[in-house]
Structures are given as structure tokens and as C-alpha cells.
Amino acid sequence: MSTEPVLGEPTFLWDDDPPAPSPSPGPAPARGPTDEERTGVPAEPGLWIFVLGDMTIFGVFFVVFAHYLGEDRAALKASASALHQQIGAVNTLVLLASSYFMVRALHAYRAGSARLRADLGFVLVGGAVFLTAKVAEYALVLADGHRPGTELFFTLYFAVTGVHLLHVLIGMALVARWRAVSLRGRSGRIFAEGVAVYWHMVDLLWVVIFNLVYLGATT
Amino acid sequence: MDTRRLLNLAALGGPAAVVVTLAGWLVAGMLPLPISPSASPSEVLSFFTDQPDRVMAGFVLSSIGVVLMAPMLALISVHMLRMEGRVPILAFTQILTAAVTVVVNLFPQLIFAVGGFRTDRSSDTIVLLNDLAWLLLFTGIAPFMIQNVVIGLAVLRDPAGVFPRWLAYLNFLVAFAFVPDVLAYFFTTGPFAWNGVLVFWLALTAYCVFLVAMSWACRRANHLLLAPAPAPAQREHASVA
Numbered sequence: 205m206s207t208e209p210v211l212g213e214p215t216f217l218w219d220d221d222p223p224a225p226s227p228s229p230g231p232a233p234a235r236g237p238t239d240e241e242r243t244g245v246p247a248e249p250g251l252w253i254f255v256l257g258d259m260t261i262f263g264v265f266f267v268v269f270a271h272y273l274g275e276d277r278a279a280l281k282a283s284a285s286a287l288h289q290q291i292g293a294v295n296t297l298v299l300l301a302s303s304y305f306m307v308r309a310l311h312a313y314r315a316g317s318a319r320l321r322a323d324l325g326f327v328l329v330g331g332a333v334f335l336t337a338k339v340a341e342y343a344l345v346l347a348d349g350h351r352p353g354t355e356l357f358f359t360l361y362f363a364v365t366g367v368h369l370l371h372v373l374i375g376m377a378l379v380a381r382w383r384a385v386s387l388r389g390r391s392g393r394i395f396a397e398g399v400a401v402y403w404h405m406v407d408l409l410w411v412v413i414f415n416l417v418y419l420g421a422t423t
Numbered sequence: 424m425d426t427r428r429l430l431n432l433a434a435l436g437g438p439a440a441v442v443v444t445l446a447g448w449l450v451a452g453m454l455p456l457p458i459s460p461s462a463s464p465s466e467v468l469s470f471f472t473d474q475p476d477r478v479m480a481g482f483v484l485s486s487i488g489v490v491l492m493a494p495m496l497a498l499i500s501v502h503m504l505r506m507e508g509r510v511p512i513l514a515f516t517q518i519l520t521a522a523v524t525v526v527v528n529l530f531p532q533l534i535f536a537v538g539g540f541r542t543d544r545s546s547d548t549i550v551l552l553n554d555l556a557w558l559l560l561f562t563g564i565a566p567f568m569i570q571n572v573v574i575g576l577a578v579l580r581d582p583a584g585v586f587p588r589w590l591a592y593l594n595f596l597v598a599f600a601f602v603p604d605v606l607a608y609f610f611t612t613g614p615f616a617w618n619g620v621l622v623f624w625l626a627l628t629a630y631c632v633f634l635v636a637m638s639w640a641c642r643r644a645n646h647l648l649l650a651p652a653p654a655p656a657q658r659e660h661a662s663v664a
Binding site for chain 1: 587588589590591592593595596599600602603606609610613614615620621625
């Protein structure tokens with residue numbers, strides 16, 4: 205026991221007087237890149253584990269959907285024609301527009317421009333419009349008598365669009381956080397670029413969902 | 424046993440849980456291909472009563488296996504205390520939700536074992552026990568997701584790099600991988616059924632990756648914990664934002 209390294213008090217119990225620094229610190233801890241350290245990829249490499257992994261999970265969703273589409277094409281086509289394509293199309297344009305404002309926001313962020321807050325505000329408006337239209341669309345689909353538990357197409361429709369909507373909500377929370385931080389200072393590069401990458405991913409996934417579920421299933 | 428060996432042993436809890444639990448499921452017959460929610464009552468009955476000793480032994484083994492992760496889950500919070508310093512809300516949330524996940528993982532194994540306890544039960548009762556165990560095991564996703572998110576947040580906020588930053592994003596991904604599990608209530612066949620690709624296989628894979636990755640990161644962080652380091656209050660505090 206005498207050779208055992210001495211552990212200090214649990215960190216959260218330390219009082220305000222820090223212990224004297226050790227003459228022989230351990231190996232230098234690995235640090236995350238600072239704002240100034242450009243990594244060559246947006247945000248930081250680790251983020252792409254999430255982005256590519258999440259898109260792979262959605263990819264499995266899409267393969268599953270296509271599989272069912274091939275199994276009973278006629279029935280799915282009949283169900284899909286009951287979808288409100290106009291709302292889906294409007295939402296596609298809204299998300300694409302919000303991605304444009306996200307690009308502007310990132311440029312403004314890098315230039316240190318005050319336009320950042322306005323651009324992020326437009327992104328949030330886009331997210332809110334998407335959310336509102338989606339809820340209205342759900343209400344219309346349910347009012348038409350389609351239930352997620354009874355028709356295969358609508359089960360898949362609610363599952364895929366619902367999980368995507370969760371992504372939109374998280375994206376809006378991240379954008380709101382970025383905007384709130386920008387009101388009183390400058391957020392970190394990794395956070396800003398990470399939010400932008402996430403938002404574009406959500407947009408990209410929606411474009412695939414719109415093409416596959418709203419358009420592809422009806423043709 | 425010195426502290427270093429104790430910490431490194433605790434870090435092995437995750438992989439040990441994976442190996443012992445999967446071995447138990449293999450013995451019980453839950454693997455390689457789990458029983459479908461669309462299986463007939465007589466099929467469910469025969470799963471539990473054809474070889475009840477094998478089923479009970481397998482699920483007793485898996486009920487031990489899933490708890491082996493507990494020391495590693497505690498170790499994760501030990502490392503998170505170092506990341507957070509004086510206000511370790513994320514570390515406490517992690518250890519709290521981790522305790523819940525152990526319970527959520529443990530009880531279904533015992534309910535499965537109960538299914539093999541009597542061979543004269545009606546198939547209705549067995550089907551209920553089977554449904555209960557499966558749906559408890561897979562649809563109570565919130566403690567798992569909160570655990571992943573607080574680990575991820577702590578890692579991103581940590582300026583000292585106790586855990587590598589990519590581990591934060593892996594945790595967020597694992598949290599998302601659990602989302603489809605709640606759809607198991609609405610399906611008895613296909614990828615969203617409890618034995619489907621997007622429920623059983625995705626969640627199982629994600630959770631195993633989580634346990635092994637956290638084990639690796641904990642062992643890597645153990646030597647940093649044992650090396651004397653300045654108090655966190657001295658560090659410059661980074662923020663997620």
C-alpha cells in the first residue's frame with residue numbers, strides 16, 4: 205500500500221485553495237483543438253463520427269422504406285397519394301432557404317459581422333415554419349383517418365418524419381444557443397461550425413425523405 | 424490491490440458485461456436470432472418450457488452479466504468529476520441515470536428467467552411475461568439517452584481532454600440510435616419490431632460500442648487520474664458554446 209499513488213480529495217470537495225502544483229506532472233493531457241487551430245475539416249474530426257453515423261442510421265431507414273415499397277407497390281402508392289405533397293414541397297424550400305441563411309451566418313461569424321444574429325434568426329424562423337407546417341400536416345393526415353398503427357405506409361411515414369422532426373428541434377435549440385451566445389460575445393469555432401454542419405445534415409436528410417416518401421412512393 | 428489496478432479492473436466492467444450477457448443470451452436461445460413478437464403463443468410457450476433449465480440458466484447468467492458494467496459506470500463519473508471541477512452536475516446525472524440503466528437492463532433478464540420457472544403455465548401468461556421482458560428491455564430509452572448526452576456534454580466542456588473529444592460525438596450518436604426503440608410498441612414484424620434491425624440489432628450494436636469505447640477511454644484516463652494534476656479551479660474553463 206505504501207507505493208500506491210496518493211489520491212487527493214474528490215475534485216468537487218476541493219476548497220478554494222488549490223494544492224501546490226506537483227513538481228512532476230503526469231503526461232501532458234491531450235487537448236481539443238482551440239479556435240485558432242484549423243483541422244482541415246469543418247468543426248472537428250470527431251463530429252463526423254456523429255454525422256456519418258447518424259446518416260447511416262437514416263440510410264437503413266431509407267433502405268427499409270424502399271424494401272417495403274418494392275413489396276407492395278400498389279398499396280403503398282395509394283397510401284402515398286394521400287400525403288400532402290404541397291406541404292412537403294414548401295417545407296423542402298423552407299429548409300433549403302434556412303440552409304442558405306446558415307451559410308450566410310457562418311460567413312458572418314467568420315467575418316465577425318453583426319449580421320450573424322439576423323441570419324441565425326432567419327434560420328430559426330425557417331425551423332419554426334417547418335415545425336408548424338409539419339404539425340399541420342400531421343393533423344391533416346390524422347384527420348383523413350390515417351393512423352400510424354394501422355397502415356404500413358403511414359407507420360413508416362410517421363416514424364421517419366418524426367425522428368427527423370426531433371433532429372430539427374435539436375437543431376433549433378443549438379441555433380438558438382449560438383444566437384444567444386453571440387448576443388454577449390463570440391461562440392467557439394467548433395461549436396459554430398458544428399451547428400452549421402448539423403443543420404445542413406438535417407436539411408440533406410429531409411431532401412432525401414421528401415424525394416423518397418413524398419415523391420418516389422407515388423410514381 | 425493498488426488503486427491503479429482497481430481502476431483498470433473497474434474499466435473492464437463494460438466489456439465484461441458485453442461478453443457475459445451475450446453468452447447468457449446464447450445459452451438461453453435469445454441469440455443468434457431472437458424470438459419475434461409475431462410468434463404464436465405456442466411458439467413462445469415452447470421457447471420457455473421445452474428446455475426450461477437452459478432458459479433459466481442463460482438468463483441468470485445474463486442477469487449477472489448486465490450488472491458487471493456497474494464499476495465502469497461509476498468510474499466514468501470519477502473521471503467526469505475531474506472534468507467538471509466544483510459543480511459536477513453532469514457527473515452526478517451520469518451516475519444516477521447509469522444506476523437506472525442497470526435496473527432497466529437487469530429486471531427483464533429476471534422476468535425472462537421467471538418464464539421458465541413453471542412448465543404448466545398457460546401460453547397467455549407466458550406471452551405476457553415475454554412481452555413484458557422484451558418491451559421493458561428495449562423501450563425505456565430515456566435513462567440511456569440522458570446518460571449518453573451528459574457524458575458527451577462533459578467531454579466537450581472539458582478543456583483538459585480527460586476523454587478524447589470524438590467520444591462525445593460517439594455518445595450523441597449512441598443516444599440517437601436508441602430513438603427507434605420506442606417504435607417496438609407499434610410493430611410485430613419488420614425492422615421496427617423488437618427483434619428488428621432498427622430496434623434489437625441497432626440498439627445492441629450501439630450499446631456494445633458504447634461499453635467498449637467507454638472502457639477504452641476510462642483505461643486511458645486512469646493514468647491521468649493517478650498522476651498529480653493541478654486543481655480544476657485553476658484551469659481555464661472552456662464552454663460548449
